[in-house]
Amino acid sequence: xxxxxxxxxxxxxxxxxxxxxxxxxxxxxxxxxxxxxxxxxxxxxxxxxxxxxxxxxxxxxxxxxxxxxxxxxxxxxxxxxxxxxxxxxxxxxxxxxxxxxxxxxxxxxxxxxxxxxxxxxxxxxxxxxxxxxxxxxxxxxxxxxxxxxxxxxxxxxxxxxxxxxxxxxxxxxxxxxxxxxxxxxxxxxxxxxxxxxxxxxxxxxxxxxxxxxxxxxxxxxxxxxxxxxxxxxxxxxxxxxxxxxxxxxxxxxxxxxxxxxxxxxxxxxxxxxxxxxxxxxxxxxxxxxxxxxxxxxxxxxxxxxxxxxxxxxxxxxxxxxxxxxxxxxxxxxxxxxxxxxxxxxxxxxxxxxxxxxxxxxxxxxxxxxxxxxxxxxxxxxxxx
Amino acid sequence: xxxxxxxxxxxxxxxxxxxxxxxxxxxxxxxxxxxxxxxxxxxxxxxxxxxxxxxxxxxxxxxxxxxxxxxxxxxxxxxxxxxxxxxxxxxxxxxxxxxxxxxx
Numbered sequence: 001x002x003x004x005x006x007x008x009x010x011x012x013x014x015x016x017x018x019x020x021x022x023x024x025x026x027x028x029x030x031x032x033x034x035x036x037x038x039x040x041x042x043x044x045x046x047x048x049x050x051x052x053x054x055x056x057x058x059x060x061x062x063x064x065x066x067x068x069x070x071x072x073x074x075x076x077x078x079x080x081x082x083x084x085x086x087x088x089x090x091x092x093x094x095x096x097x098x099x100x101x102x103x104x105x106x107x108x109x110x111x112x113x114x115x116x117x118x119x120x121x122x123x124x125x126x127x128x129x130x131x132x133x134x135x136x137x138x139x140x141x142x143x144x145x146x147x148x149x150x151x152x153x154x155x156x157x158x159x160x161x162x163x164x165x166x167x168x169x170x171x172x173x174x175x176x177x178x179x180x181x182x183x184x185x186x187x188x189x190x191x192x193x194x195x196x197x198x199x200x201x202x203x204x205x206x207x208x209x210x211x212x213x214x215x216x217x218x219x220x221x222x223x224x225x226x227x228x229x230x231x232x233x234x235x236x237x238x239x240x241x242x243x244x245x246x247x248x249x250x251x252x253x254x255x256x257x258x259x260x261x262x263x264x265x266x267x268x269x270x271x272x273x274x275x276x277x278x279x280x281x282x283x284x285x286x287x288x289x290x291x292x293x294x295x296x297x298x299x300x301x302x303x304x305x306x307x308x309x310x311x312x313x314x315x316x317x318x319x320x321x322x323x324x325x326x327x328x329x330x331x332x333x334x335x336x337x338x339x340x341x342x343x344x345x346x347x348x349x350x351x352x353x354x355x356x357x358x359x360x361x362x363x364x365x366x367x368x369x370x371x372x373x374x375x376x377x378x379x380x381x382x383x384x
Numbered sequence: 385x386x387x388x389x390x391x392x393x394x395x396x397x398x399x400x401x402x403x404x405x406x407x408x409x410x411x412x413x414x415x416x417x418x419x420x421x422x423x424x425x426x427x428x429x430x431x432x433x434x435x436x437x438x439x440x441x442x443x444x445x446x447x448x449x450x451x452x453x454x455x456x457x458x459x460x461x462x463x464x465x466x467x468x469x470x471x472x473x474x475x476x477x478x479x480x481x482x483x484x485x486x487x488x
Binding site for chain 2: 327329330331335336337338339340341342343344345350361362364370
């Protein structure tokens with residue numbers, strides 16, 4: 001049987017044109033050097049004529065496309081949105097002109113990410129405060145701190161870093177700079193975004209008398225199927241953000257509805273669920289006292305402090321509870337530390353037949369499914 | 385017949401994992417035991433989130449143990465095997481076994 005594909009060296013047919021310094025017309029190549037044609041068209045037996053699109057492509061490469069061959073440091077090298085070439089600095093950088101919805105988002109610049117680390121680790125500011133100051137999402141702040149920490153450790157250990165790569169990438173993608181002294185720090189991303197809660201997807205027809213006030217708090221209760229708030233309680237809430245303080249102090253104070261498997265907490269208004277609820281209060285204060293900037297800032301700082309203290313206390317309590325059930329033993333003659341955790345092997349924890357899938361230890365008579373398709377074994381999230 | 389508190393090996397090749405079980409001494413290692421009272425993972429884990437102050441922390445091995453059940457079984461005469469004796473000694477449930485050798 002004849003070989004379908006001849007065993008010749010495979011090469012990227014476009015490469016000679018893209019890499020050659022002189023932009024040569026392709027028609028001359030196909031006519032004058034048959035060996036090169038043969039070389040670039042290995043998989044075809046017939047000599048195809050130059051197509052129109054192909055001709056246009058080479059024309060573009062020699063005219064407009066030539067400017068894209070080398071990137072200008074500090075600027076993106078996208079087909080659209082390049083300020084110098086297009087004379088249009090306002091246009092958002094779009095790497096794919098055919099896809100108008102794809103925007104190239106900015107990344108943190110070196111200086112900005114180092115500043116994040118300095119503020120969190122060296123100046124001991126809270127993630128929340130740094131997030132508001134620099135306009136970076138709290139999760140990103142936490143990730144930056146972890147990664148810079150890792151980088152510093154690698155530097156200390158003398159491990160090689162891919163610095164030329166990082167430099168080249170940072171030259172070619174849009175970055176958020178760190179503001180100079182006296183400048184206003186540009187926000188990297190919206191920090192108070194809230195994903196749509198699944199229970200708000202239901203279309204509910206809920207008639208309310210015009211005389212009754214119906215706020216976001218009430219809407220949340222309707223969505224979660226909770227009874228209406230009593231009037232005495234509802235009257236105390238002048239703005240949905242009033243609920244924030246209580247819930248931050250005691251998250252367990254959120255009411256539950258439903259029974260058994262259907263039990264769920266009452267959906268809170270967005271003012272409570274957003275990452276930085278204290279910013280709502282700040283804005284309300286600013287509006288109410290436009291001339292007392294210092295007082296407003298002070299009140300904001302106090303609220304922030306209170307919130308952080310409450311969160312810290314809660315974290316420490318949880319950690320202490322976890323630690324209480326673990327005994328650390330470090331034998332003298334061992335290289336290892338042994339962590340002995342209290343476990344309860346009772347009917348409730350391992351099931352009536354001792355085979356409950358959530359029970360500690362490995363099970364008897366139940367196949368291990370760790371080799372099954374689709375079982376995710378790598379960690380999928382990092383505890384902050 | 386003697387009751388033993390011993391280890392029952394689970395896990396794949398090169399990834400041992402043990403249930404600490406109470407079983408009849410002459411039953412097979414993989415047989416269904418009277419009771420599972422704990423687990424032991426002999427593969428040491430590196431502590432995460434190491435900062436400069438605790439960078440030299442020891443790798444750790446995880447043990448889970450139901451102390452109440454262990455005490456009960458010891459009380460009714462179950463005999464720990466040597467490896468389990470070592471683990472229970474660290475948990476403070478039995479006196480550590482005297483070593484047969486002494487370092488000079």
